Amino acid sequence: VQLVESGGGLVQPGGPLRLACAASGFTFSRYTMNWYRQAPGKERELVATSTTTAGTTNYADSVKGRFTISRDNAKNTVYLQMNSLKPEDTAVYYCNARLFAITFWGQGTQVTVSS
Secondary structure: OEEEEEOOEEEOOOOOEEEEEEEEOOOHHHOEEEEEEEOOOOOOEEEEEEOOOOOOEEEOOOOOOOEEEEEEOOOOEEEEEEOOOOHHHOEEEEEEEEEOOEEEEOOOEEEEEOO
16 A cells, blocks of 8 residues: 655745645545645644545635645545635645545655745
8 A cells, every 4th residue: 555645845935836636456446535744743633534425525724715626536536725815824735545443644745934
């Protein structure tokens, strides 16, 4: 099983960034896919969720209206489009797959929002 995140980097405040998570080794379409983030000194928090029900997504209040999660089951990939980024969005972003008690994690990708 692998979850490989990509797309992180340094971006100026107000800018966009798109993260991708490529999955392999499990039946991607059966899993709820999540993006979490963890800032230095803080707990890991759930940012966005894409369930297996078509079009069902959920967001943390802090990113609602700015971030969009989407998935391509044909490509076994989940995305996180991040717009209007703020310095407080700086964190390591992790991809997560969950099916009941089964859960997989990616290695994380750093997002830094700074001028």
